[in-house]
Amino acid sequence: MTDSRHGKGRLRVLIAIASYGEKNLRFLKEIIQKYRNMTFNVDVVVVSEAPKDLGHDTRVVVGLPAKNPWSLPFAHKAIFAENADRFDLFIYSEDDMDVTEENIQAFVRASAALKPDQIAGYLRYETGQDGAKVLTDVHGNFHWQPESAAHSGGYTVAEFTNEHAAFYILTQSQLKRAIASGGFLRDPYEGRYDMLCSAATDPYTSCGFHKVICVSVLESFLIRHMSNLYVSRHGISLAEFQQQVQALLKIADGVHPRSTLGPVEPKVFQPLYSKSFYEKPREDILRMVPGDARSILSIGCGWGAVEAELQHRGVKVTALPLDSVIGVAAGRLGLEVVNGSLTECLDALGERRFDCVLISDLLHLQENPAHFLERCSRFVTQGGAFVIGGPNFNRAPNLVKRVLGVDGHQRLRSYEESGISLCGPATVAGHLKSAGFCVRDVRWLSHALPGKRLGRCRISLGSLTAKEWVVRARRIRPAGTSVQSPDPSGQ
Secondary structure, three states, X not given: OOOOOOOOOOOEEEEEEEEOOOOOHHHHHHHHHHHHOOOOEEEEEEEEOXXXXXXXOEEEEEOOXXXXXXXXXXXXXXXHHXXXXXXXXEEEEEOOXXXXXXXXXXXXXXXXXXXXXXXXXXXXXXXXXXXXXXXXXXXXXXXXXXXXXXXXXXXXXXXXXXXXXXXXXXXHHHHHHHHHHOOXXXXXXXXXXXXXXXXXXXXXXXXXXXXXXXXXXXXXHEEEEOOOOXXXXXXXXXXXXXXXXXXXXXXXXXXXXXXXXXXXXXXXOOOOOOOOOOOOOOHHHHOOOOOOOOEEEEEEEOOOHHHHHHHHOOOEEEEEXXXXXXXXXXXXXXXXXXXXXXXXXXXXXXXXXXXEEEEXXXXXXXXXXXXXXXXXXOOEEEEEEEEEXXXXXXXXXXXXXXXXXXXXXXXHHOHHHHOOOOOOHHHXXXXXXXXXXXXXXXXXXXXXXXXXXXXXXXXXXXXXXXEEEEEEEEEOOOOOOOOOOOOXXXX
């Protein structure tokens, strides 16, 4: 490879692009040309599973690092290491990422100002049918970390839990530090992310760095995902996302709460058993809320879509959001929002009581579900309802895997190892009985069994096939009373 094409004194940039197959070939050629037109000294290397004709000035390195086709992105690491002394910037990208020169210049400016363990990172967007930007990496359990919002070197930065953007940049010193850490030149592996994503995130996950988003200049760190793969599946609009960014700016300035309600994801099987920040209203769950309830407390509210649906039905909703950033979205929908840790929120509610308390997909993330339910149950008025939902760990495929110890499922037996407490309707009923409740309704939801020949069989066999459950209990004794134990003498 040559070191320069545009003369001395300009940044030397090595760009490695992972390209499997030919479906993105037109995108690949387009982004290579864009890099060539930038005012850097650019060298482009494409790692591929097969030869590609990309012109005489683009080197194509053919071969998979491992048998798994998803290992291809790891091929760029050795190339970076071999050239660690020859370039100023090292860029990794998948073959459909549209990056501008301003995106790169913004990284250069930020890198000169941020802390040594911070790497300025990017977020992907796609375009909707109306041409508006949609942040497709923002979905499910991925969220901002309120405690990370801070001023750093003239920027306001924060950490977003989805570190994958199919693209990253390292300075020469950052690359050398990553290599020295022992976490960069690894055989292909899967960790928090699948193999494809692990190759693009391990500077942050394995090398001692933190990926931070410069939220004070967010537009400069947004890059376009040209293939638009996800826009019809998930994501939020840039306008909605900016509401969260404004909250982060205020947190850094000390004028907005910096709080998290409690754990939102386990140590294993993310995002399968994580709490979603972007839950959508579901009629099968909403039907469990009594029709005569006039006040509802939602513990673990995300962006507020479920709660807003209840409020549209004439119900007054008070929400304890998962954190003080997503809580802004709920507040803009007209919900009463109480920010803080669980303890702080419950203390702030004082002696208030509600016709219904709603909790979904949080109970299994508590180390002591019984204590959690006891603390929350006191806010249910006499005769009121407690609606609780969660994942079904005793679904037939999950139960078999746990018994056989397949794919790490045996770790679910230990909260310390998994961050999960195995609980379901039976255990919930027992906990609630001691708190003065009687379970009146149990529903098993989202029935499916996997099958290669039959696709996904929609068979309803109760707990054997359901992915989720929801229970509704009524308070039959006042809060603070307990069940009288029988006289052991029998008299």
